[in-house]
Amino acid sequence: MRVINIFWGSGSKLSGAGGVKFVMNFNANNMKQIVQPILHMLTLLLVTLLLTAGCTKKREPAELLFSEFKKVDKLVLARMSVSKMATIDDLKLSEAGTAKEAGAALIDALKIGNRKAAYSYNTYLRAYVDMSEFTPDDIYVDDDTRVIEVRLPAIQTEFAGRDAAIKEEHYRVTGLRSSISPYERADIKERMNAALKKEVENNPEFSRRLTAAARLKGSAFFSKLADIDGYSVSVSFKNKEGGAL
Amino acid sequence: MRYLKITVLLVILAAVVGVAMWWKQTPEYSRVRMEDAKIADITPMVSLCTIDFYQDVPIRANKGSRHFFGKMTLTGSIGFDLEHMRQESRGDTLKVWLPQEIITIDESTAEGSYKVIDTWNDKLLGKSGFTTAEENEIKRKIMESFRRGLYSSGQVAKARREAVESLTSMLEAFTRRKVVVIYR
Numbered sequence: 001m002r003v004i005n006i007f008w009g010s011g012s013k014l015s016g017a018g019g020v021k022f023v024m025n026f027n028a029n030n031m032k033q034i035v036q037p038i039l040h041m042l043t044l045l046l047v048t049l050l051l052t053a054g055c056t057k058k059r060e061p062a063e064l065l066f067s068e069f070k071k072v073d074k075l076v077l078a079r080m081s082v083s084k085m086a087t088i089d090d091l092k093l094s095e096a097g098t099a100k101e102a103g104a105a106l107i108d109a110l111k112i113g114n115r116k117a118a119y120s121y122n123t124y125l126r127a128y129v130d131m132s133e134f135t136p137d138d139i140y141v142d143d144d145t146r147v148i149e150v151r152l153p154a155i156q157t158e159f160a161g162r163d164a165a166i167k168e169e170h171y172r173v174t175g176l177r178s179s180i181s182p183y184e185r186a187d188i189k190e191r192m193n194a195a196l197k198k199e200v201e202n203n204p205e206f207s208r209r210l211t212a213a214a215r216l217k218g219s220a221f222f223s224k225l226a227d228i229d230g231y232s233v234s235v236s237f238k239n240k241e242g243g244a245l
Numbered sequence: 246m247r248y249l250k251i252t253v254l255l256v257i258l259a260a261v262v263g264v265a266m267w268w269k270q271t272p273e274y275s276r277v278r279m280e281d282a283k284i285a286d287i288t289p290m291v292s293l294c295t296i297d298f299y300q301d302v303p304i305r306a307n308k309g310s311r312h313f314f315g316k317m318t319l320t321g322s323i324g325f326d327l328e329h330m331r332q333e334s335r336g337d338t339l340k341v342w343l344p345q346e347i348i349t350i351d352e353s354t355a356e357g358s359y360k361v362i363d364t365w366n367d368k369l370l371g372k373s374g375f376t377t378a379e380e381n382e383i384k385r386k387i388m389e390s391f392r393r394g395l396y397s398s399g400q401v402a403k404a405r406r407e408a409v410e411s412l413t414s415m416l417e418a419f420t421r422r423k424v425v426v427i428y429r
Contacts, residue, residue, distance in 0.1 A: 084279070182364055
């Protein structure tokens with residue numbers, strides 16, 4: 001038989017089940033010895049917390065407002081709109097993959113009402129040629145054969161920006177559920193942005209289609225521009241295509 | 246007996262630490278589901294951009310007693326649509342009229358380009374939230390004000406001067422004629 005002595009005040013004995021005997025020896029002196037240091041420690045902890053509350057508060061680093069106006073010489077030949085949609089919905093227990101998800105799904109199931117919303121916005125990509133890299137040597141005129149050869153700088157692609165406004169495709173918040181806050185929407189947009197950039201960078205189809213449209217437009221425009229006196233015009237682009245995508 | 250107490254305490258402590266570590270390592274869950282990005286459209290164009298900008302702007306707004314404070318990063322360009330420029334040939338000279346500028350202002354795709362820093366209500370117990378429509382309206386006004394700022398700060402005038410210079414040299418190289426670019 002194992003005996004565990006628990007000192008707690010004076011006088012009584014308790015027997016535990018399953019062959020374990022708890023002996024509670026209540027003693028005023030012992031209690032004082034145990035409680036006093038605990039009280040001292042709690043007081044010290046409370047005072048420390050109060051004193052350090054102001055000092056330990058995590059401060060956000062100061063935001064610097066950045067501004068840049070850059071002189072460029074870009075000839076934009078195509079712009080692509082890419083749409084992205086995201087939804088907010090309660091977690092379902094049947095779809096929970098981890099313990100955390102299951103816990104959150106259980107809590108969601110207990111909440112009164114629904115909280116569903118869908119948001120979307122467009123992101124823009126553009127394809128351009130940097131005309132500052134274009135020199136008169138890039139145009140070759142053969143008066144004998146009446147041919148003009150134009151060699152344009154390589155087509156570059158980049159993210160041009162995204163819609164500032166976010167489209168609310170669906171919104172249903174009922175019962176005792178909290179409305180979707182501006183903080184949440186900003187966070188969703190940030191996550192959508194990160195996911196979209198990854199998708200665009202990992203899928204060459206976006207860049208390929210944009211570059212193809214730009215090449216076609218650039219060839220048509222410069223052929224027309226250089227087409228004088230019935231010369232036939234051949235437009236080509238330098239090979240180093242690339243850019244941010 | 247003392248060893249038994251210590252062993253029990255150590256076992257409990259190890260179990261607590263183990264559960265905490267396992268919980269920490271479990272991936273975070275999210276109530277947000279993403280759809281795949283889709284190409285909405287591709288617009289071919291010929292637009293000469295002479296100024297690109299990138300600027301952080303603070304957002305301060307209020308609707309009644311509700312207040313909004315945040316930050317957004319705007320990006321865009323000042324460009325000129327070369328497909329629709331008027332031109333006239335006079336002898337060896339090509340006269341071209343620079344088209345009206347097109348100012349494109351978007352929110353940047355750089356990380357952290359839109360942050361809501363604070364929303365509050367002057368009234369005690371008043372709601373401090375803003376709807377999507379209200380938030381969009383606030384942003385629209387900020388962008389309009391930024392657009393006006395581009396004119397008043399002389400950036401548009403600068404973009405026009407650059408465009409005249411760039412277009413003149415480009416057209417002269419292609420047409421092999423004297424080119425005069427006019428902006429009115």
